[in-house]
Amino acid sequence: MRFADIGLSDELLKAVTEAGYDEPTPIQAAAIPQVQMMRDLIAIAQTGTGKTASFVLPMIDVLANGRARARMPRSLILEPTRELAAQVAENFEKYGKYHKLSMALLIGGVQMGDQVKALEKGVDVLIATPGRLMDLFERGKILLTGCEMLVIDEADRMLDMGFIPDIEHICTKLPTTRQTLLFSATMPPPIKKLADKFLSNPKYIEVARPATANTNIEQFLVNVTPMKKREVLRDLIRSEKASNAIIFCNRKTTVRELNTSLQRHGLRSGEIHGDIDQATRQKQLEAFKNGDIDFLVASDVAARGLDVKGVSHVFNFDAPWHPDDYVHRIGRTGRAGAKGKAFTFVTKADEEAIENIEKLIGNKIVRLGKVEAPAAEKDEKAPAKRGRKAAAPKEKAEKPVEAKAPRTEKPVAEKPVRVKSEPKPAPEAVVGDEGWNGPMPGFLSVGFGS
Numbered sequence: 001m002r003f004a005d006i007g008l009s010d011e012l013l014k015a016v017t018e019a020g021y022d023e024p025t026p027i028q029a030a031a032i033p034q035v036q037m038m039r040d041l042i043a044i045a046q047t048g049t050g051k052t053a054s055f056v057l058p059m060i061d062v063l064a065n066g067r068a069r070a071r072m073p074r075s076l077i078l079e080p081t082r083e084l085a086a087q088v089a090e091n092f093e094k095y096g097k098y099h100k101l102s103m104a105l106l107i108g109g110v111q112m113g114d115q116v117k118a119l120e121k122g123v124d125v126l127i128a129t130p131g132r133l134m135d136l137f138e139r140g141k142i143l144l145t146g147c148e149m150l151v152i153d154e155a156d157r158m159l160d161m162g163f164i165p166d167i168e169h170i171c172t173k174l175p176t177t178r179q180t181l182l183f184s185a186t187m188p189p190p191i192k193k194l195a196d197k198f199l200s201n202p203k204y205i206e207v208a209r210p211a212t213a214n215t216n217i218e219q220f221l222v223n224v225t226p227m228k229k230r231e232v233l234r235d236l237i238r239s240e241k242a243s244n245a246i247i248f249c250n251r252k253t254t255v256r257e258l259n260t261s262l263q264r265h266g267l268r269s270g271e272i273h274g275d276i277d278q279a280t281r282q283k284q285l286e287a288f289k290n291g292d293i294d295f296l297v298a299s300d301v302a303a304r305g306l307d308v309k310g311v312s313h314v315f316n317f318d319a320p321w322h323p324d325d326y327v328h329r330i331g332r333t334g335r336a337g338a339k340g341k342a343f344t345f346v347t348k349a350d351e352e353a354i355e356n357i358e359k360l361i362g363n364k365i366v367r368l369g370k371v372e373a374p375a376a377e378k379d380e381k382a383p384a385k386r387g388r389k390a391a392a393p394k395e396k397a398e399k400p401v402e403a404k405a406p407r408t409e410k411p412v413a414e415k416p417v418r419v420k421s422e423p424k425p426a427p428e429a430v431v432g433d434e435g436w437n438g439p440m441p442g443f444l445s446v447g448f449g450s
C-alpha cells in the first residue's frame, strides 16, 4: 500500500513525499482511515512504529476546514513529557507545511506568557503536557468546549507519571461529541478503564512491538565488572567505530560522571537527565541531532521516546531494571529501516534483569566476554575487613520527573506512582472491527502553513 491509496490530500501527500516516505507503516495504514472516518480509536503501538504520523496526518486534513477561535483550541494532543510534546509539534510542522493551521505547544519549564498569547489568537492544534494544561485551564486561559479531537498519547506512560486523574479531569471539560484517539504501548487495567469511560465505540488496532520485532538491531550482552565498565565502553566505541551513540545509565550521578569521563578521554559527549533544565536538555539534544556531539549519555526518563535519526549504537552502560526500558532504549537505534547495534553491560548483579529482558523479547541475546570474577563487587563486600566504613548508600534510581517544572506541572508527577504492567508481545497488526472489547523552548505557536 502507498500513501496515495489512503485518501490523504494532495498537500499532505506532497509533504509526506518530501519527508521521504512512500509507504505507510502498519499503524499508519490501519489508523489513518479510521481517524478520517471520525472513529474513536485505541491503538496499541510504541514509539518507533510511526504512530505519531498515524494521528498527525489525518488530523491535518480533518482540521484543514474550519477556523480557530480565541482561547478555544480545535484539537488537543496530550503528551506525558515535554520532549514528546515537542516531537509531535515537529511532526505537525513537517507534515503541515502546505496547510495554514496554527499550533501551540504548552509545556512546563518555559514562560507561560507567550503560550497564553498564542492561545488568545486561537489555535487549531494544541499540544500539551497535562500539568501545564491544567494550570492554564484553572487560570481561565483556555476553553476546551470547542475541542473536537482529543489524542491521549503514550497513555501507559501517563499512568507511570501519575497523570491519569488529570486526564480524566480534562476529558470531562471537552464536548462529549468529540473524537478521541488513545495510543499506548500496553493496556494495563487503569488505561482500559479510562478507555471504557471516555471513548465511544472505539476501533481497536494493535501493532507489533518495534524493538522486539525489529531485526535491524543486533543485540549483544557484554560481561563486565563494574570497575571496568568505562574502559570497556571506550574500547567498544573504538572497535565498533561507533559514529554516534546513546549511552544509558540507571542513575543521574552515573550519567554525569560518565559524561565527564568520556569528555576527559577526548570524546565529544553530552548528557541529559531529569535534573537538567529544559533549555539545556533541548540544547544537548539539538547538539546530538546536529552532530555537534557524538555521544549522548542519558537516563531512561530523559531519553524515552526520543526520535533521533541515524543513531548507530545504543550502549546500556547499566543493564535496565525494567525489561520494558530495555525495549525502549534499544529502540533508539535501528529506526526507520536503518541498521543499529545495542550493547548491554552485564555485571553479576544484573543476571536477573537480563533473564527478564530475554523473557520479554522471547530471545537469548548473544553474550560477549567470559564471566569474570567481579573485582569491584568483591571490593564492595570487603571493606569491613580492611577497616573501611561501609559504602555510602547508592543514589536512588532516577524517577520520571520531566513533567516537573516551576509550579507548572502538577506536583503528583514529582512522586510518580510506578504502575508497571508486564506487556504481552503483540501480533503484527490487528484491527478489531467491533471496537474495544477486552523549535523548542521559545517555540510556542507556529502558523505552519506556507
Ligand code: AMP
Pocket: 021, 022, 023, 024, 025, 028, 046, 047, 048, 049, 050, 051, 052, 053, 307, 335, 336
Ligand atoms: P514514531 O513511532 O512516531 O516515533 O516514528 C518513528 C520514526 O519513523 C520517525 O523517525 C518517523 O519520522 C519515521 N516514520 C514515520 N512514518 C514513516 C513511514 N511511513 N516510513 C518510514 N519512516 C516513517
